[in-house]
Amino acid sequence: MKIVNNSKSIRVNHLLRVTNYSKTAIAALTLTFGITTFTACSNDGNTPEVISVKDVEGSYAGKANITFIESSTSPTPIPQIEVETTLKEDTIYFGKFPTDVLITNIVGEEKAPEIIELAGDISYKVGYKPAFNEGYTQILQTLDPKPLKFTIEIPSKEEGQPDVMEIEATISATDKGVFTYQDKTLKFKLIVESAKLNGKPCEGISMEDIVFEMNKK
Structure with missing residues (x-):
C-alpha cells in the first residue's frame, strides 16, 4: 500500500x-x-x-499643411493640400507626394508652373515601426523617411536630348505619427531639410514642415 x-x-x-x-x-x-x-x-x-498594430493599415485621404521659413525664393504658403496615402506592411505609400512647393522653392515662382506640369505625379514611400500607446487608444509610428529622388525631363528648344533635372530632397521626421482609434485619424509630420539639383546643393531655399492630417476611408 x-x-x-x-x-x-x-x-x-x-x-x-x-x-x-x-x-x-x-x-x-x-x-x-x-x-x-x-x-x-x-x-x-x-x-x-x-486590436492589433496592423489596424493602422489601410487607405487614407485628407490634407497636408506646409509651412516654411521665409527666404528669397520661398513661395507663398499653400495650406490644405489634398493628399491620399496607403499604409501597408509598415510602409506609408504616396502615389502623389506634395512636391509643388519644393519645386517652386528650387526654380522660383516664375518657372514653377511649367516645371510642375512636366514633373507629373511624384511617388514616395516612408517606412515606419508601429507600437501601441500606454492606453491602447492609439498606434504610434516611428517614421524612417529616406531621401526623395525624382527626375524631370525638360524638352529641348533644339532637336536632341531633353534637359534633365535630377532633384533629391533630404527628409526627416522628429515626431511620431499617431493613429487614433476613436475617430480613425492619422497625423504625422515630415520635414524637408534641404535639396539638391543635379547633385549640387540648392542655396537659400526654405526648410518645409509638411503636416499630414487624414481620415481612414
Missing part, C-alpha cells in the same frame, strides 16, 4: 509540475503575443475586441 500511495504521490507531484509548467508557458506566450495585439472590451462591456 505504501508503494501505491507513493505512486499516487508521484503522479500528483508530476501533475502539479506539468500544470505549473503549462501556466508558465501560457503566460510567456500571452506576453509575447501581447506585444502586437491587445484584447479590449467593446462599448457594451460584453464582447471582447482584439
